[in-house]
Structures are given as structure tokens and as C-alpha cells.
Amino acid sequence: MLSITVNGKRVEVAKEATLLDAARLAGADVPTLCYLKETGALTSCMICVVKDVATGKLLPSCAAHVVDGMAIVTEDDEIREARRAVLSMLLNEHAGDCEAPCSLTCPAGLDIPRMLRYIAAGDADAAARLARRDLVFPATLGRVCSAPCERVCRRGQYDAPIGIRAAHASLPINSLQADVSGSGKTAAVVGAGLAGLAAAFTIVRLGHACHVYEKRLRACESLRARSELPREILDAEIETIRAAGVVIHLETDVAPESLLQRYDVAIAACNEHHESNPRIFDAEEESMYVRAVANGKRAAFEADAFLRKRPVQSAKPFNSSLGALAADELPHYAVERLRKAAASDVDRCLHCDCLKRVSCKLRQYATEYGLGPRIKRTIPRPFVKPIERSDAVVFEPGKCIKCGICVALTRAAGVRPGMTIAGRGFDACVRPALGATLAEGLGSAAEECVRACPTAALAFRDSEETS
Ligand code: SF4
Numbered sequence: 001m002l003s004i005t006v007n008g009k010r011v012e013v014a015k016e017a018t019l020l021d022a023a024r025l026a027g028a029d030v031p032t033l034c035y036l037k038e039t040g041a042l043t044s045c046m047i048c049v050v051k052d053v054a055t056g057k058l059l060p061s062c063a064a065h066v067v068d069g070m071a072i073v074t075e076d077d078e079i080r081e082a083r084r085a086v087l088s089m090l091l092n093e094h095a096g097d098c099e100a101p102c103s104l105t106c107p108a109g110l111d112i113p114r115m116l117r118y119i120a121a122g123d124a125d126a127a128a129r130l131a132r133r134d135l136v137f138p139a140t141l142g143r144v145c146s147a148p149c150e151r152v153c154r155r156g157q158y159d160a161p162i163g164i165r166a167a168h169a170s171l172p173i174n175s176l177q178a179d180v181s182g183s184g185k186t187a188a189v190v191g192a193g194l195a196g197l198a199a200a201f202t203i204v205r206l207g208h209a210c211h212v213y214e215k216r217l218r219a220c221e222s223l224r225a226r227s228e229l230p231r232e233i234l235d236a237e238i239e240t241i242r243a244a245g246v247v248i249h250l251e252t253d254v255a256p257e258s259l260l261q262r263y264d265v266a267i268a269a270c271n272e273h274h275e276s277n278p279r280i281f282d283a284e285e286e287s288m289y290v291r292a293v294a295n296g297k298r299a300a301f302e303a304d305a306f307l308r309k310r311p312v313q314s315a316k317p318f319n320s321s322l323g324a325l326a327a328d329e330l331p332h333y334a335v336e337r338l339r340k341a342a343a344s345d346v347d348r349c350l351h352c353d354c355l356k357r358v359s360c361k362l363r364q365y366a367t368e369y370g371l372g373p374r375i376k377r378t379i380p381r382p383f384v385k386p387i388e389r390s391d392a393v394v395f396e397p398g399k400c401i402k403c404g405i406c407v408a409l410t411r412a413a414g415v416r417p418g419m420t421i422a423g424r425g426f427d428a429c430v431r432p433a434l435g436a437t438l439a440e441g442l443g444s445a446a447e448e449c450v451r452a453c454p455t456a457a458l459a460f461r462d463s464e465e466t467s
């Protein structure tokens with residue numbers, strides 16, 4: 001056995017152990033992209049570097065072996081900077097969107113491609129549940145939102161954007177029950193406009209009891225003058241909020257401060273001045289209605305974090321963004337979907353969101369190492385590359401980080417011709433060898449390759465990851 005100190009902690013490891021083995025044994029979290037136990041060290045990414053305390057050198061922990069008596073650290077400013085440099089380099093040429101441009105643009109963060117997939121598959125109830133969770137008022141917003149999402153819809157670069165607003169306007173108005181056990185905590189909301197009711201609905205869904213106080217005769221009074229919004233639609237959606245457990249008191253004029261004796265927290269959604277208090281959270285009403293909903297949801301999440309004594313999750317995950325496609329990229333993007341005759345407007349969606357948006361290690365590390373929310377590219381366009389498909393797998397070469405895992409796995413499985421790294425230097429790319437199809441390149445190792453691929457370069461066609 002050999003002895004090594006990891007971040008000040010002594011551990012004993014076998015003779016052939018790597019620094020990564022020792023770090024993991026000591027409970028240290030070291031990021032890896034190209035390392036897989038089955039393939040051994042491929043040392044193509046260098047994100048796994050750790051520091052040898054004696055020499056100050058950074059070593060790839062997946063490949064470097066333990067020397068008896070050595071000491072390493074797995075995290076300090078220099079190591080973080082080295083890992084950030086690796087990630088920046090990989091992301092500079094990463095051709096993909098983590099989230100679809102439409103979802104990123106909707107202030108309330110509606111998961112639009114997923115909603116459209118549910119509708120296209122005939123599952124209107126699932127689409128309605130998703131839209132209610134994210135928009136709280138999908139039918140109302142479907143009539144009065146200015147639809148900034150449609151302005152960035154990538155389908156609009158080919159012909160016309162998807163009618164996203166019309167899609168959620170047409171969904172059934174179902175209630176959504178709170179799906180968590182009660183926390184025993186209470187919240188009061190002052191103001192029953194869109195922001196106040198969105199806050200109340202979200203607070204109840206997060207497991208807290210909630211009462212709303214409104215000084216006027218009816219909830220959402222300012223919206224009622226909009227001629228394009230039938231009253232019964234608005235009232236039906238307010239009813240779903242009541243059905244979820246929110247109690248609304250009308251014609252009751254109270255200040256948020258005065259409610260703190262009876263409630264654990266208060267949310268001020270009345271756009272009126274109140275005293276500063278850590279138990280009062282603001283949810284501004286706005287003339288852009290979907291922003292008001294977003295403000296209400298944000299205030300509810302902040303209040304929930306306070307009630308549960310957790311930090312507010314303010315940092316947005318990293319998002320790789322393709323932006324508007326260049327003219328010579330258009331023919332390569334979403335070729336298959338464009339060829340297919342669409343059965344309906346929602347069926348025209350290009351599904352720009354990433355198939356591995358949750359499990360992608362590149363995105364996880366980019367978030368962890370603070371590369372977000374957007375990265376500035378230095379390579380010129382075009383960088384969208386043709387996408388290949390087999391019956392079960394999608395291969396997006398633009399998302400490949402050339403880690404070599406699929407090449408090693410197909411070789412180990414005896415797949416002929418397998419996957420290969422073709423070309424040299426910056427032009428090197430991974431692809432099926434000898435001009436083979438994707439199915440031939442991956443062969444019997446297809447499933448193993450998809451699961452091991454650290455990005456969405458290889459993904460199952462029917463993948464639906466949700467956060
Ligand atoms: S229409 Fe408005 S609410 Fe609906 S998805 Fe677009 S931005 Fe969001």
C-alpha cells in the first residue's frame with residue numbers, strides 16, 4: 001500500500017492507484033470529462049488536474065500515479081483557473097443550445113419545446129400541467145402576452161415562428177394540486193394581480209399555506225379592461241389557484257408589515273411602499289404581464305428559501321447558445337424536421353433544446369466553475385455541423401469534445417469499423433470510421449457510448465430530460 005495526503009487528509013491506496021483514485025477515496029470531488037473506468041485514462045481533456053504540493057505542478061489526476069508519501073490538493077485558485085481555461089476552450093467551439101431560445105426569452109421560463117412535444121403527441125393534459133406550473137396563467141397570457149418568445153423562435157429563420165402563445169392559450173384549464181407535503185409554514189400575499197396570485201400559487205405548490213389580501217372588489221382588476229381576454233377565462237384560471245389551496249380575501253386593505261404577526265412571511269405584490277424587513281419579499285406588478293408572473297414566482301422561491309433556511313438558488317445554469325444561424329448553417333440545422341411534413345403548427349417546432357440538458361457534464365461543470373450564463377465565442381461562424389441519426393441515436397458533431405470515449409468503447413467491443421478520430425489538430429473530429437453510417441460506427445456499443453458520452457454529442461433520440 002502507498003500513503004498519500006489529499007487536502008490534508010491521509011489515505012492508503014493500492015500500488016497502481018491514480019491520484020484520481022486517491023482523491024475519490026478521500027472524498028474529494030474532482031471533475032472528469034474523458035475518463036471512464038472501462039477505458040482507462042485517455043488524457044484528452046485535462047479538466048481533472050490536481051496540484052502536487054511538493055513541486056506546485058498541476059497533474060492530470062486520471063493518469064498520474066500515486067508516489068508514496070506525496071501530498072496533493074484538489075481545489076485552489078490556480079486549479080480552478082486551469083479548469084475554467086479547459087472549459088472555455090471546449091465551449092468556444094461547442095455548437096449547441098442548452099435551452100431553446102424561446103424558453104430562455106420567456107420571462108416566466110416556460111419549457112416551450114417540451115410543451116409543444118406534449119401537444120404534438122396528443123397529451124394536452126401533460127402540456128397543460130407544465131404550462132400551469134411555469135406560467136400560472138397560461139390561458140390568460142395566451143391572450144394578452146406580447147410573446148417575446150416568438151420573436152426569437154428559430155423556425156422563424158426558415159419560414160414563420162411557431163404560434164407558441166396560441167399553443168398555450170388553447171390548453172385545457174386544469175387545476176394543479178400542490179405535490180409536496182405541507183411545511184407547516186404560512187405566507188400572506190398583499191395584492192391579487194398576476195404577480196400576487198402567481199406568488200401565492202407557487203408558494204402553495206412549494207408546500208406552504210397562503211392567504212392573499214386584495215383591497216379591490218375583484219382579483220386581477222386591471223386585466224379586466226382588456227377586450228381580447230374573456231372574463232370567464234380569467235375567472236377560470238383564478239379558480240384553479242383557489243383549487244390549489246390559496247385563500248383570497250377581497251376588499252381587505254392591509255399592509256404587509258401588519259401581517260407578519262400572523263404569518264411567517266409576507267409577499268408585497270401591491271406596488272406600494274412598505275418598511276424594509278427580511279420577512280417581506282417584493283413581487284412587482286408590471287405592464288408586461290408575463291414579467292409580473294415571473295416576479296411573483298421569483299418572490300415565492302425567495303420566500304420558500306427563507307422559510308426552509310436554504311440559500312436562494314439565484315445562479316442560472318450555464319447556457320451554451322447558438323444565437324441566430326448564419327445563412328450557410330441553415331441547411332445543416334434540423335434537416336430531418338424540415339423535411340418532414342408537419343401535421344400541425346406545433347409539429348413544426350425544431351426542438352432546439354438539448355437532449356442532455358440536465359445530464360451533460362460539460363454544462364454542469366461550466367455552471368460549477370462560473371462560466372455562465374453566456375460565453376463569448378472567438379471562432380468565426382459557421383460552426384453548426386450536419387447531424388447524423390440512427391434509429392435510436394442522434395450524433396451532433398458540433399457538441400463533441402473529442403474525448404475519445406466512444407472510439408475506445410467501440411474498439412473494446414470489437415465493433416467494425418467503429419468510431420474514429422479523423423483529421424489532425426483543430427480539424428480533428430470524431431465520426432464513424434471509413435465512411436460508415438452512425439449505426440455501423442456505434443454497432444453493439446451504441447447504448448454504452450450514449451450513456452458514457454459526457455455531452456449530448458451522442459444522445460438517445462427519445463431522451464426527455466427535465467430539471
Ligand atoms: S407567449 Fe409569453 S408567456 Fe407564452 S411562452 Fe411566450 S413569452 Fe412566455
Ligand code: SF4
Nearest residue numbers: 102153154349350352
Ligand atoms: S423551433 Fe421550437 S424549440 Fe426552436 S425556438 Fe421555435 S419553438 Fe423554440
Ligand code: FES
Nearest residue numbers: 043045046048062
Ligand atoms: S484528462 Fe483526466 S478526465 Fe480528461
